Amino acid sequence: MPDMGRSSSGTLQCGSGGYMDMWGRARRGSTLGALGPRDRHIAPSREMRRRRSMELHLLIHLGKMGPGKISDAGGQSSVRSVKTALTSLHFVDTNILPSLYLYAINMAPSLQVTIDPTTVPSQTTEPAITKSTKSSNGVPSSPYPTGLSARLAARDNTYTTSTSGLAPTYLQANLLILPSRYAPDFRLLCARNPVPCPLLAESAAVGDWSGLKSWIEGVEDGSVAAEFDVRRDAPRYMVYRDGKLIKFECPDVMEEWTEDHVAFLIGCSYSFESALTSGGLAPRHTVMNRNVPMYRTTVPLCPAGAFTGSTYVVSMRPYPRHLIESTRTITRPYTATHGEPIAWGWSALRTLGISSIDSPEWGDAPLTLDGRKLSEVEGDEENVPVFWACGVTPQEAVMRAGLEGVVMGHAPGHMVVLDARDWDVVKKEE
């Protein structure tokens, strides 16, 4: 499968290498600022990249054939091709990749994968927009500085993109909405697998789209997210019926939410990433302005009722060997957002059943600081892989469970921003 993917995207690269090369380098140049004159393009704005990814999405959806066709075989090979090709192209906002990937999975095996490069502009001079910037006093500022302001902006569709960097220090959460008959099993799945599935809160009652019951120790029910509307407060949603994606990145789920639904909010790694950065251990992908690589492992989850057969998904951040204990110490107290790493060292690839460090299932491939593939330095002491449990795990578990009825979630990267703060999930020593 990987060979098919590489081969297909290779063909694509040959046919349209000019702009791809420029886009790829332009992006690196804009973040590291250490490349030659030809590379000094300004990165496309997030909105531009988003628009292009949507065009790609539409092309895939319509199944148009064109010069950039990747594969016309159905099933996993196509899915792999889409992902590999999009990652290689570098022109798509990689925050969108998981959505496209999920979409592709749901389309298989009837998928017709087509990319027409003539629809993709080769460059732009628009500056990149960042949502959180340093003000003159060095404190992060944001157009939506609080959880509530971010939710209200998402609710009225003023804000519709990735929440990465939004409302600094406010907890962000993965969202899963299930028919009530699956709620006890899902709650149990989280209880049995608290490291990959840290349950922060859930609907106060079946069908209650506003009230929340807190599962965060020391945080009252009313302090998780006040004036909440789970149907509208994520910037984008995904909707599935009987396991098939029926709505992709829709702005709300007003139509789909019923009196029989229960929402679950699950911790994500933004909290401990901030802590690592504050501790002088900024994760590699943030330094290089990439997305964290995420891998499916062979480590089984403890099953719970309807949720069987799933495995851990992990995120990876490379660190020098001598700093690993510090990363463990810094992230350990974040028990509600995955806590300390679950594995580290090059041998962990084998333990976790990860076949290639260069081929994450989600996010961007990890690189050395000078831009080489991480596999090129395999075994060294400066880029030792460190793996944390990842909030994609419960999403995978839900997708694999073959649930009947309507299931909803946030679109990847488009999290729910809470009122609770990063420090609310830090475990105090007893």
Next chain:
Amino acid sequence: MPDMGRSSSGTLQCGSGGYMDMWGRARRGSTLGALGPRDRHIAPSREMRRRRSMELHLLIHLGKMGPGKISDAGGQSSVRSVKTALTSLHFVDTNILPSLYLYAINMAPSLQVTIDPTTVPSQTTEPAITKSTKSSNGVPSSPYPTGLSARLAARDNTYTTSTSGLAPTYLQANLLILPSRYAPDFRLLCARNPVPCPLLAESAAVGDWSGLKSWIEGVEDGSVAAEFDVRRDAPRYMVYRDGKLIKFECPDVMEEWTEDHVAFLIGCSYSFESALTSGGLAPRHTVMNRNVPMYRTTVPLCPAGAFTGSTYVVSMRPYPRHLIESTRTITRPYTATHGEPIAWGWSALRTLGISSIDSPEWGDAPLTLDGRKLSEVEGDEENVPVFWACGVTPQEAVMRAGLEGVVMGHAPGHMVVLDARDWDVVKKEE
């Protein structure tokens, strides 16, 4: 390694086959009552078997050489040989095997393994003693019917053997006592791995040998075990210093307990085994009067501070395929005592990294109802392996962590009996 073990025990069997054969069959005959006249010996009493196992222990300890020598090589091969040989011999109380095994691990690599079969009597006519019998009205009776009575008997050394079947419906707990500096990490290990390490209670304060803090939802601190003395209330203890066993099945830890120790009580599977039996799904090993087989797996625990590099230990109970969902349903609510199975099916052997179903690391090898090795029916639908997480997991984690100072625990099978009841750990649906 396994080949060495089998070869060694094979040699031993040849040299002393007469009594082994009789002992092995006598034991099965006494419980199933379906074998021929030659098999109708009465099983040795638990005390007799215990005495013999202690003789074996002493022989191993003294390193005497004799006609029954298993292996004189140091390290794991010897450990394996001891275990395989003892299991094959059938004359040792298998409740003691884990102790011997731990002991052997601690002696390696200087171990000189020797068994002199002339010291082991070939038969006895003493009747087996059972601690819990059916009274005339069918309700289990016991000389120690409550948790407190069992603890008081253990405290004054009236009761010194395995607690299996003691004080029916009263929760029994694994005990681990650690230097206080490891307590936060161990607490975190349990929180991150609640299925194999279900923490029921811990010392109310560092150095407090009586008071307990309850971690069982709905059970008050004072209701876990009243008038408790953690230094004396298990029938037998094991004591380790700097990772080496220094006391084997001692009656108390009055000398070793210090103002710096913290005790942890961890759930065990007796509760859900009772529930399975009540539900008409009596575990195979209880029907055949054997010990549950336990296996070390390759599934990693989520590490926590000092506790790294450990894996799940699982117990296995075979069931017909069509009953597996029932075993899941019955054990699911027992969240504080491992809950529902973590894996099932013949393919689970691969998932869990178990190389041979016939060679559990602890307990007795599983059998079909007609006494064949389970591997002989591999793939069938009547003896499908079902695996639950096992309370040996945290003991393994502690042993592997290389802790400094004095660590204590109950001797395997010699649990702490609590005041809390089986039904106190049953999770109520929310």
